[in-house]
Amino acid sequence: MSWGPCFMYYHCPECGKKFKSATDMIQDLGPKFGMCPVCGAEGVLDKEGARTPDDADYEEID
Amino acid sequence: MADLKNKRIITAAVTGAWPKKENNPNVPLTPAEISEDVYACWKAGAAVAHLHMRDDNGNGTMDKNKFAETVKLLRANHPDCDIVLNMTTSGDLYATDETRQIHLKELKPEMGSYDCGSMNWMNSGLFINSPAFLEELGKNMQEWGVKPEIEAFDPGMIANAAYYLKKGVLKAPLHFQFCMGCANGITGSMKNLVFMKETMESLCPGSTWSAFGVGKSAMEMLYGAVAMGGHVRVGMEDNVVYQKGVLADSNAQFVERAARVIREFGLEVATPDEAREILSLK
Numbered sequence: 001m002s003w004g005p006c007f008m009y010y011h012c013p014e015c016g017k018k019f020k021s022a023t024d025m026i027q028d029l030g031p032k033f034g035m036c037p038v039c040g041a042e043g044v045l046d047k048e049g050a051r052t053p054d055d056a057d058y059e060e061i062d
Numbered sequence: 063m064a065d066l067k068n069k070r071i072i073t074a075a076v077t078g079a080w081p082k083k084e085n086n087p088n089v090p091l092t093p094a095e096i097s098e099d100v101y102a103c104w105k106a107g108a109a110v111a112h113l114h115m116r117d118d119n120g121n122g123t124m125d126k127n128k129f130a131e132t133v134k135l136l137r138a139n140h141p142d143c144d145i146v147l148n149m150t151t152s153g154d155l156y157a158t159d160e161t162r163q164i165h166l167k168e169l170k171p172e173m174g175s176y177d178c179g180s181m182n183w184m185n186s187g188l189f190i191n192s193p194a195f196l197e198e199l200g201k202n203m204q205e206w207g208v209k210p211e212i213e214a215f216d217p218g219m220i221a222n223a224a225y226y227l228k229k230g231v232l233k234a235p236l237h238f239q240f241c242m243g244c245a246n247g248i249t250g251s252m253k254n255l256v257f258m259k260e261t262m263e264s265l266c267p268g269s270t271w272s273a274f275g276v277g278k279s280a281m282e283m284l285y286g287a288v289a290m291g292g293h294v295r296v297g298m299e300d301n302v303v304y305q306k307g308v309l310a311d312s313n314a315q316f317v318e319r320a321a322r323v324i325r326e327f328g329l330e331v332a333t334p335d336e337a338r339e340i341l342s343l344k
Contacts, residue, residue, distance in 0.1 A: 001114070001152040001177065001213070002300045003080045005277030006184050006245030022277045023185075024249040048185060051302065053084050060306065062278045 004050050009058050010043030012036035019043065020058040028062070037061050066340050069332035070324045071293035073110040073239075073272060074103035076313040078299025079122030079153050086302040086309045091116045093128055097135040099313045103297070104145040106317035109337035110173065111145050112211075114153045114299065124150075124157040126165040133169060144334045146343065148173035148211055151199060155187055159195045166208050172343050174203060175239070176210035178219040178226070182246045196222075200231035209343055211272075213239045215247030217261045224265035236266050237341050239295060240273040242283050250279025255286045270341060276300045284320060288327050293340075296320045 005022035012019070017038045026033045034043045037059070076099045081089045090099040093115070100111040115128035129149055136143060149171045151162045166174045176199060183189040203210050210232060212223050226232040240258045243250030248258065255273060262269055272293035275283030280301050287294050296316035304310040304319075321331045338344045 001079050001150055001175070001189075002075070002241055002244050002274070002276055003078070003184050004301065005243065022243075023245050024243040024277065024279060027249045027251060050080055050184065051085065062306075 006049065007051060007055070008034065008048045009046045009055065010034055010036075011046055012039060012041050013044050014041040015039045018046075018058045019061050020055065021061045025062050066332075066336060068329050069336050069340065070288055070329050071110060071272065071332045071337045071340060072108045072317055072320045072324070073112050073148065073293070073295040074100065074108035074313055074317055075112040075114075075274070075295055075297035075299035076100060076103060077114045077116065078297075079114055081298055081302045082120045086298060088310060088312055089298045089302065090313070091120050093132040093135055096132050097139065100136055100145060101140045101143050102312065102314040103317045104143050104334075106314040107321035107331040108317045109146060109332050109334045110148050112148045112150065112175070112295065112297070112299065113171075114150050122154045124154050124161045124165065126161070126168060129165040129169055146173060146334050146337055146341075147171040148175065150175045152177050152189070152191075152213075155183065155189060159192075159198065162195070163199055163202055166203065167206055170206055171208060172338070173211050173341070174208045175213050176200065176203070176232075177213045177215075178222045179215070181215055184245050196226065197229075197231050200226055204233055209237065209341060211237055211239050213241050214258065214262075215241045215244055217248065217258060220258065220261045220265055227266060234266070234268060235342055236269040238262055238266075238269055238271040240271060240287075240292075242273060242275040243277055243279040250275035250277070250283050252282060252286050255283060255290070259290060259292070274300050284323055288324055288329065293332075294320050294324075
């Protein structure tokens with residue numbers, strides 16, 4: 001049984017950018033995981049879980 | 063029989079326990095949909111079908127009647143389909159030890175999943191495979207003639223399989239499914255896939271193996287498994303997107319891609335009968 005990737009969904013407190021990364025990207029992204037891809041600020045965790053159909057407004061960072 | 067060393071088995075995991083129509087409208091949920099998808103995957107080159115069932119609300123279930131209905135429809139509508147059936151024992155986190163295996167006893171598929179340890183699930187729940195359950199399941203699968211597909215989400219589960227092998231709960235040769243990139247399991251990378259393979263070879267020599275990656279690691283694990291002599295699993299249980307931002311059209315689409323990759327490597331796609339030889343099912 002698998003469940004697809006588990007995502008962590010963030011928004012940037014500085015620029016408002018919404019973004020998400022699968023937890024297995026912690027290995028690849030290292031300290032950049034959870035950081036805003038635009039301004040580099042530490043993201044605020046909004047939610048986590050499996051991919052959902054309404055999550056397109058969160059850019060996938062990998 | 064052709065040289066089996068050059069054959070690669072494609073397992074189609076068409077449904078799984080979580081994706082619903084709102085995640086991908088093409089995921090099959092009913093016995094009729096699942097049986098048709100299995101047939102399409104077989105036509106595309108899948109030798110093994112890994113089956114999960116859903117209840118009437120689309121939630122994962124271990125209802126033996128759903129498994130039976132699916133098999134009945136597949137056999138009735140497609141008598142030419144000789145695909146190996148591999149039924150999950152982990153289709154509902156709240157199922158009892160009994161309901162997780164009664165379908166194996168009654169339907170006697172050639173294979174069934176054997177999740178060789180417990181883990182946190184998606185950082186939200188418990189995926190429990192207690193020692194008592196694993197001992198009972200292993201012994202029952204031997205008695206019922208169902209080959210365990212040992213799903214290993216991390217190297218510790220391979221070590222656990224070696225323990226059950228020594229104890230007689232499992233019988234060699236073992237067959238592993240390396241589940242890569244699942245939350246709380248080992249991440250999907252080539253380095254980790256090599257480690258899983260080497261751990262298996264040191265602890266359970268002579269075993270066969272397959273792999274899949276969820277999410278971004280799907281393609282890396284597909285290519286990596288084929289390159290390193292393993293078999294592969296694809297399908298919407300593990301990935302509802304075909305590539306980044308693009309929903310899959312069908313499960314067969316994944317199988318077709320896996321078959322292309324295997325052939326591009328100069329290898330061949332195993333037929334169900336060849337898979338039976340490779341996996342020592344007969």
